[in-house]
Amino acid sequence: MGEEGNYSARSLREHGFIWETPFGTKESEIALSNQGGKWRLRITAASGVPHIHRQGATLALLPRPVRDESRVSHGKPIVLEDRYLLDIQVGLLKVEDGMATVTPAIYTGRSGTAADLDHLVNLQAPDRFARLERLWASMDALPDRVAETVDVHRQYVVGPDLIGLPAERSVRAVVDALEAEDVPWYIPGSDPLDALELLAGITTVIPDLPLPNEAPPDSPEIRRRLEVALRITKSRGKGHANFKKDVQRAYNFTCAFCGFKALNVPGFGRFGNDAAHILPWSQYDLDHVTNGLQLCRPHHWAFDNKILLLRADSGVYRVELNTNLTDGITDQATMGLLLEAVGVIPDERLPKPSERPSPEFIEKLYEGLEGY
Ligand SMILES: [Zn+2]
Structure with a gap:
């Protein structure tokens, strides 16, 4: 030294x-x-x-x-x-x-x-x-x-x-x-x-x-x-990029909550919809299609913030409003966008059964959420 x-x-x-x-x-x-x-x-x-x-x-x-x-x-x-x-x-x-x-x-x-x-x-x-x-x-x-x-x-x-x-x-x-x-x-x-x-x-x-x-x-x-x-x-396959592709394909670029289909603009690709994670990527690293949902931007935001809640009961997927969080929303347009998502998700808007959101992941997501 x-x-x-x-x-x-x-x-x-x-x-x-x-x-x-x-x-x-x-x-x-x-x-x-x-x-x-x-x-x-x-x-x-x-x-x-x-x-x-x-x-x-x-x-x-x-x-x-x-x-x-x-x-x-x-x-x-x-x-x-x-x-x-x-x-x-x-x-x-x-x-x-x-x-x-x-x-x-x-x-x-x-x-x-x-x-x-x-x-x-x-x-x-x-x-x-x-x-x-x-x-x-x-x-x-x-x-x-x-x-x-x-x-x-x-x-x-x-x-x-x-x-x-x-x-x-x-x-x-x-x-x-x-x-x-x-x-x-x-x-x-x-x-x-x-x-x-x-x-x-x-x-x-x-x-x-x-x-x-x-x-x-x-x-x-x-x-x-x-x-x-x-x-x-291994189950992640090639990871993040594949997750996005898998979710887009499974949902045919369509928001599961409202049916809005992402625009396909030549030269710019598809935009307007996101591949959303059910359990947050940052905490769980579950890049599998069953941990995903295709959502339009407003519904992605509402889902991530638990304003819109997803339920899965015996194979039926339903969206509910978290009224604990919406009481303060007085804006008609915002409420209109949220309410558009509420109700049973039509079968044709969901992917084939093996690619649908995992009820376990949904349950884990809302673990401890009041009133759920
Ligand atoms: Zn939507």
């Missing part, structure tokens, strides 16, 4: 650490000391987390790593709580009054031996902080329970509190909240950032998950979750 480059923890012996992230500085309450001829990290206050790599993980919203080589999973996902090692190289910014100010530079996660490149991942530390900042700016798009936990973690990163055990637990809470949301492409205990970005709508690209046979040999539950995720990915 040269003077200008990144430093290993050993080269900073006898110094205390201050973390510097894009969000400010933070005391680590960790010092290196020499005990019986061995250099050790020494905790200097009761509130701290005793290992620099655990603090570094917490700052970057990574699950808790281990120090003990024997506990790594030898499988994928590489980053799994209590099953991976995290090597952190820090950049030394300055040394002053015996305190070293360091910035996280390179994070390497590993779930195998050091020579096992297949179980090694560069976690892109500086980029992670930029991603966290984008996530915080999009917090409103997250489900409430998830957003709350992300915000608690954010406060530890940007606020004055030390990165102690409560901060470490705040990462665990984010992981728990994601598990509770039952997001099919989130593997419990793995790095939560990709899943959060998908939920927040920052990206629509689902990262490649490991194959089920790559799961840690001793974790049948993770293998099972990977199998579920793989099935869902």
Whole structure:
């Protein structure tokens, strides 16, 4: 390690650490000391987390790593709580009054031996902080329970509190909240950032998950979750673009609620109608025609905002007005557009039975909706 480059923890012996992230500085309450001829990290206050790599993980919203080589999973996902090692190289910014100010530079996660490149991942530390900042700016798009936990973690990163055990637990809470949301492409205990970005709508690209046979040999539950995720990915076919085409074809470009047919303007294609998702794409990634509806713009808006409610009873599809939300609408034209959709959807406006909206998805969509 040269003077200008990144430093290993050993080269900073006898110094205390201050973390510097894009969000400010933070005391680590960790010092290196020499005990019986061995250099050790020494905790200097009761509130701290005793290992620099655990603090570094917490700052970057990574699950808790281990120090003990024997506990790594030898499988994928590489980053799994209590099953991976995290090597952190820090950049030394300055040394002053015996305190070293360091910035996280390179994070390497590993779930195998050091020579096992297949179980090694560069976690892109500086980029992670930029991603966290984008996530915080999009917090409103997250489900409430998830957003709350992300915000608690954010406060530890940007606020004055030390990165102690409560901060470490705040990462665990984010992981728990994601598990509770039952997001099919989130593997419990793995790095939560990709899943959060998908939920927040920052990206629509689902990262490649490991194959089920790559799961840690001793974790049948993770293998099972990977199998579920793989099935869902397969059923997506070629994904988003196909969803739109499938829905347009199945509904013959016609709004299921009112019968308005999208205009076909030579040179401009069809416009005026949308392929709408029943369960929101951002939360469920269900790009299958049975999670879709072709809707004209006003009815798409009313459906997404739960002003028009879809019901499926014994194969009969019906649209109802959510009077809880329409009481305040006095505009005749708006009410006219909404009422046009209300009633039983004629059979000829629906696709063939195997492509009709899934009653399960509809039920899930309105779970907990008052009066439904
Ligand atoms: Zn319509």
